[in-house]
Amino acid sequence: MKVLKSQNGNIALLLKEVGEVNDTVLKANDVDASFEKHVPQFDIFEDKAEVFVSHVMEEEHYIEWIMVDYGKEQIIRHFQPGDDPRMVVDYQEGMKAYSYCNKHSLWMSEG
Ligand SMILES: [Fe+2]
Structure with a gap:
């Protein structure tokens, strides 16, 4: 999965790559x-994983955002200042x- 940043600050996921990428690949x-x-970080319990970041939310x-990448599927959760940056998702080894x-x-x- 490639995350791109353009000169004006736009952030994009590269969903399909067919040629030269002009934006910066982060x-x-x-x-x-x-x-x-x-x-x-991952807290794994049975078939679930709590994914979180221990960061200020000022x-x-x-x-x-946090994105979980299973390879064939991605799940993204967006956050605002004051939110708790965490999400609970299905656990897969190597996610x-x-x-x-x-x-x-x-x-x-990697989980
Ligand atoms: Fe930071």
Whole structure:
């Protein structure tokens, strides 16, 4: 899954790649910021996973969304300042989770 950022700040998921990509492809875990405060964490219980990020949710600095990526399916939840950045989803071994901080870009971990 590629996450793109255009020059004007638009963020997009690349759902199908058929040619040259002109926007910046964001690289996960590539910003010099606290890994622990940005990377999605997993609490796994039976067939469910609670995916969350231990990050502040202030007006100027917050997690905008978390995306769970099963490969053939993605689930995205959007957040606002003051929200609790977490979601409960089905657990699959090898699933990935991405988080996006409005100041520190894209982060990823594997369940
Ligand atoms: Fe941040």
